[in-house]
Amino acid sequence: MATNILRRAASSVMKETFLTGTLRRSYASVAVGTDIVSAAPGVSLQKARSWDEGVSSKFSTTSVKDIFKGKKVVIFGLPGAYTGVCSQQHVPSYTKNIDKFKAKGIDSVICVAVNDPFVMNAWAEKLKAKDAIEFYGDFDGSFHKSLELGKDLSAALLGPRSERWSAYVVDGKVKAFNVEGAPSDFKVSGAEVILEQI
Amino acid sequence: MAPIAVGDVLPDGTLSCFDAEDKLQQVSIHSLAAGKKVVIFGVPGAFTPTCSLKHVPGFIEKAGELKSKGVDEIICISVNDPFVMKAWAKTYPENKDVKFLADGSATYTHALGLELDLGEKGLGTRSRRFALLVEDLKVKAANVESGGEFTVSSADDILKAL
Numbered sequence: 514m515a516t517n518i519l520r521r522a523a524s525s526v527m528k529e530t531f532l533t534g535t536l537r538r539s540y541a542s543v544a545v546g547t548d549i550v551s552a553a554p555g556v557s558l559q560k561a562r563s564w565d566e567g568v569s570s571k572f573s574t575t576s577v578k579d580i581f582k583g584k585k586v587v588i589f590g591l592p593g594a595y596t597g598v599c600s601q602q603h604v605p606s607y608t609k610n611i612d613k614f615k616a617k618g619i620d621s622v623i624c625v626a627v628n629d630p631f632v633m634n635a636w637a638e639k640l641k642a643k644d645a646i647e648f649y650g651d652f653d654g655s656f657h658k659s660l661e662l663g664k665d666l667s668a669a670l671l672g673p674r675s676e677r678w679s680a681y682v683v684d685g686k687v688k689a690f691n692v693e694g695a696p697s698d699f700k701v702s703g704a705e706v707i708l709e710q711i
Numbered sequence: 712m713a714p715i716a717v718g719d720v721l722p723d724g725t726l727s728c729f730d731a732e733d734k735l736q737q738v739s740i741h742s743l744a745a746g747k748k749v750v751i752f753g754v755p756g757a758f759t760p761t762c763s764l765k766h767v768p769g770f771i772e773k774a775g776e777l778k779s780k781g782v783d784e785i786i787c788i789s790v791n792d793p794f795v796m797k798a799w800a801k802t803y804p805e806n807k808d809v810k811f812l813a814d815g816s817a818t819y820t821h822a823l824g825l826e827l828d829l830g831e832k833g834l835g836t837r838s839r840r841f842a843l844l845v846e847d848l849k850v851k852a853a854n855v856e857s858g859g860e861f862t863v864s865s866a867d868d869i870l871k872a873l
Contacts, residue, residue, distance in 0.1 A: 559833040564760045572832045595794040630833045632795050635758040639798070652833045670727045670735060671792050672816050 542661040543680070543690055550685040553577045553659035558625060561633035561648035575649070577656065581685040584620040587707055589679040590651075590662060592696045593671050594628045594636040602699045603677065604640050610704040611645035617711050625649045627657060627674045651675070664696060679707050712824035715843065719850045721751075724819035726812035727793040735793060738812060740819065744845055747783040750869055752842040753825060756834055757791045757799035761861050766840065767803065773866035774808035780873045785809045790817045790826075790837045814838070825855060842869050 542552060557574035580586065589607065591599040607614075607622055614622050622645065626633065630650035637648040657663045657675040666674045679702040681689040689710035691701040715721070723741040730736045743749065752770060754762035770777075770785055777785060785808050789796065793813040800811040820826045820838040827839045842864040844852035852872035854863040 567832060574833070593792060593794055595798040628795070629756065629835070631756060631758045632791070636798070650833060652835050653830065667816070670737070670813070670815055671794075 542659075543678075543687060545687055545690055547660075547687040547690075548685055549581055549660070549680075549682055549687060550578050553656055556656050556659055558649035558651055558656055559630035561630050561637050561643070561650060563634055564631060567630070578685075580621070580623070580649075581682055583684055585618055585684075586621045586623060586682045587614055587619050587679070587711070588621075588623040588625060588682060589677075589702055589707075590625045590657065590675045591677050591702075592626070592664070592666055592669075592674045594626055594632050595639075596671075598677070598697060598699050599626070600636070600640060603703065604642055604646070606703040606705065608640070608642045608645045610708060613708055614704075614711075617708070619711070621647050623647045623649060625651055625656065625675075627651050627654045627663075662692070666696065677702050679703070681707055681711050712821060714824040714839075714853075714855060715850060716853050717850055719853075721843075721845050721848045721850060722819075722822040724814075724822050726788065726814050726819055728810070728812050729793055729797045741848065743784050743786065743810075744848055746847050748781050748844075748846050749784040749786060750777060750782050750842065750844055751786045751788060752864060752869075753788045753820065753823075753838040754840060755789070755827065755829060755837045755859075757789050757795050761840070761859070762789070763799070763802070765861055766865065767809065769866040770809050771803055771806045773870060774806075776870060777866065777873070778808065780870070782873070787811050788814050788819065788838065790814050790820055790835075840864050842866075844869055844872050 557576045559574050591603050624646050628650050629652045633648045633650045637643045654663050654673050662676045664676050676692050677696045678692040680687055693702055725737050725739055727737050754766055774785055787809050791813055792815045796811045796813040814820050817836045825839045825841055827837050829837045840856040842854045854868050856864050
């Protein structure tokens, strides 16, 4: 399955990555203390939407500033809508725990992927996750590229996508950040881990 | 690349899909089309309305008629990844004949000269809406929409060309 291809493609990353129990990649530009709005100036995401909603909103986008400024946000990114770990483990871990996030005063739980907003919308509806989580598309990968979280998954026939990661961001400042050693892993980017970090 | 036209030879290219055993496969267009009569239609995007509610259903409905006129394969292409194409194809449980193939990086769409920049709609580089009738790799009909319309690329239009 595609996850095996992902594991093989990521093994070279593992060799470079300094993974001795730390949860951070040494060369990611995102880390605790990063100001996400300054790291991604002028970048926007597209809220998951149906085409009709797209037309009536004139295909509007939401700036990174509007998403993060003055808010407590938990955001997680994943390689692709409709793919295995993303659909079966990553999103469900957040939908299951949404009440715990609300109890900790989190304003938004956001899922982002390098997909268009229409695919994100259909996927969110399929997973029945739209009530709990806000889904955004980073259709051209610009958000992930700014944070150096882009990853070439052409070996898995996905093209340029992103790492699997999660972050707790308060008023645009990263307070906690986790990224998997390989995009097919699901060890540090789930809801349970970040709940402990809030 | 100039857009593909009647009389051209259909270029080869590699597309991807999940097979009947749910394994990811790469497929060469020529392997599906050489020596055969095939219909290839392209859509701007999975899960968008004209594509989902009109273009695809038209071909699913008319598949029987197309096959009775000697069409061997009916292929739907979109610039989406194979996971999305698989999920989209599943929304048509009645479909038996239309193959959904993914041109994730738009390479084949580019080879056909049919790419379209839909960045301002949050879609990026996609394909124009089109339908081709190809016999033994020779293009017999090339119906390409100029914008977002749906006037020349339906199954009925291709039936007229047969």
